[in-house]
Amino acid sequence: MPVLRLEADSPERTQIGEGLVRFAVQAGRLETGREEGRYFLQHADGCAEDGKQIRPGDPFAFDTDTGEIRCLDHVETAESAASEGE
Numbered sequence: 001m002p003v004l005r006l007e008a009d010s011p012e013r014t015q016i017g018e019g020l021v022r023f024a025v026q027a028g029r030l031e032t033g034r035e036e037g038r039y040f041l042q043h044a045d046g047c048a049e050d051g052k053q054i055r056p057g058d059p060f061a062f063d064t065d066t067g068e069i070r071c072l073d074h075v076e077t078a079e080s081a082a083s084e085g086e
């Protein structure tokens with residue numbers, strides 16, 4: 001699964017399930033130990049293309065190969081790049 005689509009909880013982080021933990025670790029984006037939940041994906045750096053922060057409730061893409069986050073405007077960039085690599 002190269003590119004995952006998630007919905008942002010906040011501009012800084014989004015709660016993820018256990019299945020995504022290893023991708024978050026690979027990307028250096030895992031955050032734990034918060035009261036609201038067990039595992040979170042950090043994305044305060046925003047979109048890899050334009051640096052735009054992901055707004056709460058907005059979908060965004062998490063590229064598990066590169067560890068990059070992309071906003072909705074650049075989700076397709078990530079997906080086309082991923083499919084070209086296959």
Ligand SMILES: [Zn+2]
Nearest residue numbers: 047050071074
């Ligand atoms: Zn973007």
